[in-house]
């Protein structure tokens with residue numbers, strides 16, 4: 214049993230979801246190698262080698278890995294995995310935009326059927342994953358010799374650091390040079406990342422405008438040091454960027470506290486937040502489905518309740534809310 | 537350029553799917569079916585490319601039982617030119633679909649293939665990337681804007697925490713995200729016209745593709761239910777509960 218975990222990073226910082234992927238990989242009981250492929254990313258390899266439980270970091274450094282494009286990374290992974298097919302039994306990456314783009318491509322190259330969005334590992338070949346917007350949990354057994362999976366960071370704890378393993382250089386594979394990054398924009402806001410925030414404040418259609426969304430939800434998020442999320446209706450209406458969408462077809466979050474503001478609770482939204490530890494819903498419709506999954510439901514007008522809640526929280530002293 | 541669009545027939549997104557009592561499968565029986573929403577977006581985009589004079593022909597493909605013809609008819613009514621049904625009653629997993637589409641691409645030689653970013657039944661999100669790998673073509677998943685050029689295409693795609701623009705050499709495979717466009721409604725006259733458009737039928741065997749599943753479903757279950765919550769009457773009560781009971785603030 215030997216697992217290759219694919220690190221997610223931006224050449225400067227190892228993305229914390231990688232630690233969750235390592236925890237999932239540890240459940241197989243075998244050795245774990247961690248692949249860091251990028252450009253000028255020795256610092257990331259340095260962070261990666263501190264993860265407890267990792268046996269070796271494989272570090273591939275080349276200009277064509279700088280932008281984390283699927284095509285060159287696939288060729289690299291194919292050479293690593295095809296060369297040692299009798300070696301690795303599992304490939305694991307954290308579910309999310311990066312792995313979703315890459316892993317199926319690698320899998321198809323190797324003729325493997327990947328298992329995406331795994332939330333539980335039952336055995337080395339048996340995995341549980343949600344289907345139908347999380348209404349069903351399917352237990353699937355992989356019949357392939359090599360198992361390739363993406364795991365939800367929300368379902369596996371972060372592996373501790375404190376390890377100290379060797380970093381081995383890995384030769385780059387050829388660059389297929391069929392795709393090129395023209396531009397990339399990441400929303401900066403000084404807020405915690407939606408995927409890893411301790412508290413998420415999400416707004417729905419009820420906010421009515423981008424202006425209201427900011428005016429009402431930013432102060433609340435500020436007092437809680439929370440990430441901002443949204444329903445699809447709020448995103449489609451342009452209240453907030455698409456990267457904020459929580460749900461079946463957006464981000465999946467499971468914070469300690471999720472506050473749904475003016476969101477009805479459609480199954481597609483619920484699929485992305487129902488594993489949060491504590492769910493609060495504020496909605497003026499007492500019959501809104503969101504109350505069916507909320508731990509605390511407040512039937513109220515958001516334009517009154519949210520400022521009041523923000524004020525009450527601010528009154529508690531800010532020190533309590535750092536993540 | 538010829539554009540090929542993959543459309544899947546799925547349970548309508550408004551249906552809340554349940555598991556059969558014995559956990560062997562989902563209970564979808566006669567539940568309403570529809571075109572996968574992301575595939576509607578894919579068809580819409582392809583038809584717009586044709587209307588803009590960029591695409592010369594739009595071919596839609598669906599793999600599955602004969603009733604997938606309804607899905608293909610909807611795509612034809614939206615403006616696709618012709619359809620191919622890969623007729624099979626076998627359970628199809630994403631890798632099998634990618635192989636079927638790969639075989640069809642070798643026959644049809646499209647310059648662009650557009651898939652949905654995910655099917656809302658299996659929520660796999662794999663097929664487009666796997667097809668791109670089998671064809672050895674570049675890919676842009678989660679597309680929210682296209683700018684076709686000469687021999688290449690620029691695609692804006694949604695990524696975690698933002699967006700990026702990729703330039704791909706053609707031929708290429710794209711998958712659609714929600715914000716790419718808003719699919720048109722199908723009018724009755726167009727639905728009637730679509731009846732006259734050609735629908736070919738092939739089989740996995742005739743394409744030489746083995747569709748045997750590589751993942752065996754052992755069991756299905758509903759997700760664990762959350763313990764019922766409480767209603768609070770005021771912000772003050774909510775604060776109290778969050779502090780004393782949930783201990784989350």
Ligand SMILES: Cc1cc2nc3c(=O)[nH]c(=O)nc-3n(C[C@H](O)[C@H](O)[C@H](O)COP(=O)(O)OP(=O)(O)OC[C@H]3O[C@@H](n4cnc5c(N)ncnc54)[C@H](O)[C@@H]3O)c2cc1C
Pocket residue numbers: 416417418419443444445446447458459460461462463464475476477478479480481482485495496497498501513514515516549573574656
């Ligand atoms: C293929 C597909 C994928 C989808 N993916 C997602 C997804 O990933 N994420 C997602 O969120 N949705 C998704 N959806 C959309 C989903 O079905 C719902 O349409 C959407 O979640 C509704 O957003 P909402 O709750 O903000 O709006 P609504 O359903 O319109 O709810 C607004 C709520 O606000 C309440 N309200 C209004 N005014 C006030 C007020 N002043 N004070 C208090 N309450 C008020 C109303 O009572 C209502 O309950 C998807 C749909 C499809 C078809």
Ligand SMILES: Nc1ncnc2c1ncn2[C@@H]1O[C@H](COP(=O)(O)O)[C@@H](O)[C@H]1O
Pocket residue numbers: 542543544545572574575597598599600628630633650651652653654655656658659660661662663664
């Ligand atoms: N049976 C099918 N027939 C046609 N297209 C399909 C089929 N299954 C998947 N696809 C395409 O692949 C996309 C992603 O599906 P999936 O990988 O299953 O989430 C869908 O949006 C369709 O475009």
